[in-house]
Amino acid sequence: MRDQTPFSDARSADLLHWYDRHARTMPWRISPADRKDGVKPDPYRVWMSEVMLQQTTVAAVKAYFLRFTERWPTVSALAGARDEDVMAEWAGLGYYARARNLLKCARVVHQEHGGVFPENHDALLALPGIGPYTAAAISSIAFDLPETVLDGNVERVMARLFDHHAPLPAAKSALKDYAASLTPQERPGDYAQAVMDLGATICTPKSPACVLCPWRDPCQARRNGTAAELPKKTPKTPKPTRHGIAYLARSAAGEWLLERRPEKGLLGGMLGWPGSDWSDTPTPAPPFHAQWRDLGAEVRHTFTHFHLYLRVEVADLPQGYNPQVGQLIIGKNDFKSNDLPTVMRKAYELWVEKEALG
DNA sequence: AAAGCGTGGAG
DNA sequence: TCTCCAAGCTT
Numbered sequence: 001m002r003d004q005t006p007f008s009d010a011r012s013a014d015l016l017h018w019y020d021r022h023a024r025t026m027p028w029r030i031s032p033a034d035r036k037d038g039v040k041p042d043p044y045r046v047w048m049s050e051v052m053l054q055q056t057t058v059a060a061v062k063a064y065f066l067r068f069t070e071r072w073p074t075v076s077a078l079a080g081a082r083d084e085d086v087m088a089e090w091a092g093l094g095y096y097a098r099a100r101n102l103l104k105c106a107r108v109v110h111q112e113h114g115g116v117f118p119e120n121h122d123a124l125l126a127l128p129g130i131g132p133y134t135a136a137a138i139s140s141i142a143f144d145l146p147e148t149v150l151d152g153n154v155e156r157v158m159a160r161l162f163d164h165h166a167p168l169p170a171a172k173s174a175l176k177d178y179a180a181s182l183t184p185q186e187r188p189g190d191y192a193q194a195v196m197d198l199g200a201t202i203c204t205p206k207s208p209a210c211v212l213c214p215w216r217d218p219c220q221a222r223r224n225g226t227a228a229e230l231p232k233k234t235p236k237t238p239k240p241t242r243h244g245i246a247y248l249a250r251s252a253a254g255e256w257l258l259e260r261r262p263e264k265g266l267l268g269g270m271l272g273w274p275g276s277d278w279s280d281t282p283t284p285a286p287p288f289h290a291q292w293r294d295l296g297a298e299v300r301h302t303f304t305h306f307h308l309y310l311r312v313e314v315a316d317l318p319q320g321y322n323p324q325v326g327q328l329i330i331g332k333n334d335f336k337s338n339d340l341p342t343v344m345r346k347a348y349e350l351w352v353e354k355e356a357l358g
Numbered sequence: 359a360a361a362g363c364g365t366g367g368a369g
Numbered sequence: 370t371c372t373c374c375a376a377g378c379t380t
Binding site: 056057059060093094095097098265268301302303341343 | 365366367368
Binding site: 200 | 373378
């Protein structure tokens with residue numbers, strides 16, 4: 001399938017030369033110079049970074065990556081972690097199915113692969129939370145296998161390099177073919193990171209810095225003046241607005257009543273406040289009968305596919321309250337708002353602002 | 359296979 | 370304020 005022409009070899013060599021001079025440093029990356037000295041990346045760290053980077057910016061990932069790899073230095077250490085510890089450590093990073101699958105994957109690698117990541121694209125693809133992009137990324141970056149990564153950066157770079165106007169996501173396979181035609185047999189790991197760095201720093205979505213681009217000469221969109229309008233995308237449907245109520249119950253001793261959310265669905269597996277449904281007209285659902293007081297302000301939060309206005313009501317948690325199924329009481333010293341997903345943390349912070357302080 | 363799934367930063 | 374979108378995966 002791969003078209004290894006002298007043309008593509010020259011293109012990839014140009015990009016690798018640029019990468020040798022401009023590669024950014026990241027906590028999970030081995031510099032091109034160190035790679036040439038024979039330093040090999042740790043597949044565990046490559047996998048961890050790639051999962052965190054799914055739909056997430058490098059800036060947001062860095063601190064999480066450092067905390068995870070310090071707390072769980074190996075895949076077997078992670079496999080032995082408690083679910084709630086991993087979910088709490090992931091809190092705030094979003095797309096929480098990634099954390100659930102991260103742990104599942106670690107346990108499969110530990111138990112079924114002897115704690116060693118398989119050096120094989122198809123075996124990687126079969127692991128939880130590893131899809132086409134991540135399998136190719138680990139294959140190339142960790143194992144220097146000539147697989148083709150296709151992420152949002154590569155899609156944009158290929159759409160412009162070949163001036164391809166068909167809209168995403170339908171154009172994905174065509175763009176993958178273009179990308180595959182350029183993937184070199186030499187240094188495929190550095191090459192994969194180079195294309196993505198190019199997209200992240202030069203061939204950016206808005207106002208690309210074409211004058212600095214190592215591919216400015218062959219770029220057909222630049223020649224045709226269409227770079228800034230590529231890639232085309234099918235328009236996305238507008239987000240609806242939903243409403244809800246969160247119930248914050250606190251005991252005199254400073255304990256909080258929380259819930260572990262079900263594994264599937266929004267914020268699955270994470271801690272949260274008891275609450276109503278989130279809908280056009282939510283049905284009140286206080287966890288117990290009491291005089292609930294409205295904080296008089298709303299949390300505003302936007303998820304992937306809807307806006308949420310969340311009212312916050314508070315009450316005193318009765319002495320000796322008996323937690324229902326799925327509920328838990330967390331003591332003052334064990335409660336950390338950073339263990340909550342962001343929308344739930346915002347509700348807590350509203351309470352701090354309205355009651356604890358003001 | 360289209361929809362569900364988070365969050366924060368940039369413009 | 371609002372829109373876009375960032376190294377996508379699962380069902």
